Amino acid sequence: DAGVIQSPRHEVTEMGQEVTLRCKPISGHNSLFWYRQTMMRGLELLIYFNNNVPIDDSGMPEDRFSAKMPNASFSTLKIQPSEPRDSAVYFCASTLGAVGENIQYFGAGTRLSVL
Amino acid sequence: GENVEQHPSTLSVQEGDSAVIKCTYSDSASNYFPWYKQELGKGPQLIIDIRSNVGEKKNQRIAVTLNKTAKHFSLHITETQPEDSAVYFCAARASQGNEKLTFGTGTRLTIIP
Numbered sequence: 001d002a003g004v005i006q007s008p009r010h011e012v013t014e015m016g017q018e019v020t021l022r023c024k025p026i027s028g029h030n031s032l033f034w035y036r037q038t039m040m041r042g043l044e045l046l047i048y049f050n051n052n053v054p055i056d057d058s059g060m061p062e063d064r065f066s067a068k069m070p071n072a073s074f075s076t077l078k079i080q081p082s083e084p085r086d087s088a089v090y091f092c093a094s095t096l097g098a099v100g101e102n103i104q105y106f107g108a109g110t111r112l113s114v115l
Numbered sequence: 116g117e118n119v120e121q122h123p124s125t126l127s128v129q130e131g132d133s134a135v136i137k138c139t140y141s142d143s144a145s146n147y148f149p150w151y152k153q154e155l156g157k158g159p160q161l162i163i164d165i166r167s168n169v170g171e172k173k174n175q176r177i178a179v180t181l182n183k184t185a186k187h188f189s190l191h192i193t194e195t196q197p198e199d200s201a202v203y204f205c206a207a208r209a210s211q212g213n214e215k216l217t218f219g220t221g222t223r224l225t226i227i228p
Contacts, residue, residue, distance in 0.1 A: 004158075031214055033214075042218060042219075042220045042221060043159070043204060043218040043221070045215060045216070045217075048214060048215065050214070055214075056215055091158050091159075093158070095214065097214065102147050102149070102164070102208060102214065102216075103149070103161050103164070104149075104161070104216065105161075106151075106158030106159050106160065107158050108156075108157055108158050109157075109158050
């Protein structure tokens with residue numbers, strides 16, 4: 001398997017623009033997680049889905065952030081409008097989601113720079 | 116919610132020596148504790164994990180110990196090698212059925228040749 005695939009790997013945008021990050025989980029995995037990593041705050045969970053349904057979005061910073069999972073093989077994280085403080089590395093991870101199976105497999109991340 | 120603290124934030128050891136990273140957690144209901152290694156420019160990768168019904172687990176040069184009473188767990192790397200240089204994260208899962216992991220703040224381990 002190719003693992004979790006994220007695109008783009010790097011994104012540079014200007015403040016106020018819309019940004020869309022994409023993730024393809026490992027085939028057969030039922031749960032998908034979006035994380036944000038910064039030096040100041042470390043690795044923070046933004047939202048996670050199970051069977052395409054959002055389960056916990058308590059980490060989503062504010063209404064400018066939204067996430068969707070229209071099917072089992074694709075998810076997006078959208079920031080609109082973007083701000084410089086959104087600059088971070090965003091990771092997507094997936095897991096089988098079965099009871100007792102908790103290994104989260106991470107993608108390579110998207111490095112976002114908002115100017 | 117769960118709170119995970121990790122120490123030290125940076126650690127330098129001579130090649131061949133051992134490295135120990137420690138974490139504490141706050142939620143006594145937590146039952147799953149993974150450790151992840153993150154190399155530069157990559158996503159975190161699981162290196163070892165332990166469940167609350169086990170006190171110690173070993174995988175070659177890597178071992179993890181868990182003290183449920185004290186609510187702390189540790190990562191031990193023996194005979195360190197240059198390729199062990201990376202950032203290491205501990206994490207805790209609050210309860211069965213909840214897949215959310217709370218991560219520690221990370222330890223940057225540098226192996227000095």
